[in-house]
Amino acid sequence: MSSFLQAFVDPKKNFLAAMHMKALTNRLRKYGLRYDDLYDPYYDLDIxxxxxxxxxxxxxxxxxxxxxxxxxHEA
Known part of the structure; x- marks a missing residue:
């Protein structure tokens, strides 16, 4: 991935990405989930x-x- 794209989607570097992460975190919290639960261990070996x-x-x-x-799951 290009460095521009990485910076664009990184919540620490982009205000809009941080807002998206916060909104998604709040929506997931309603269902008892965490943002970190979205990470797929089969996709990323570091995870x-x-x-x-x-x-x-x-x-x-x-x-x-x-x-x-x-x-x-249907809510």
Whole structure:
């Protein structure tokens, strides 16, 4: 990805990206989810490694949230 595009989608560098992240976080919170739950460990190996290093209680809670409010769950 080009450095311009990376800076464009990075919430730390772009005000609009930060606003989008905040709005999305608030919408996810209504369903009991977190913004970090959107990261896919099969897509990014760094995410997979980070999940492997977390305590099992945190990973289990993440799995329960995803199971409860999966991508095809109708609210």
């Amino acid at each position: 997979k490694e980070a999940l492997n290093r977390l305590p099992t209680e945190i990973v289990d809670a993440r799995h329960q949230r995803l199971k409860r409010h999966g991508p095809f």
